[in-house]
Amino acid sequence: MPHVVIEYSANLDGLVDFEALIEAVRVAAVETGVFPLGGIRVRAHRADHAVIADGNPAHAFLDATLKIGTGRDLETRKRAGAHVFQALSRALDPAFEKTTVALSCEIREIDPELNWKRNSIHDALKQSA
Secondary structure (H helix, E strand, O other): OOEEEEEEEHHHOOOOOHHHHHHHHHHHHHHOOOOOHHHOEEEEEEEOOOOOOOOOOOOEEEEEEEEEEOOOOHHHHHHHHHHHHHHHHHHHHHHHHHOOEEEEEEEEEEOHHHOOOOOOHHHHHHHHO
């Protein structure tokens, strides 16, 4: 973990380089030093049908959720979340210059009793190191 799930309005497509954005988020997650490299996932999903605020079709949104495992203190979570949010915000600067955008980001802790995993990436990263 984290798994960063990004949902965004379709009208951001021409304004944002989403390949660069998801890479910036991945790098920011690594830079926090909080998350194991093999657990980081970043994905973005376009919302083709969305209406925002007063219905103005120029309004755009991007919502990011960091799904993380439990066990980190509040200050660590706040620091990591703020760092990822800054990366998202910088990547959206071009869109903010051209239209109205609502950017949101939250952290959700995953209950370890209700979470199942199978991941061979950790072992592969150890072998390649």
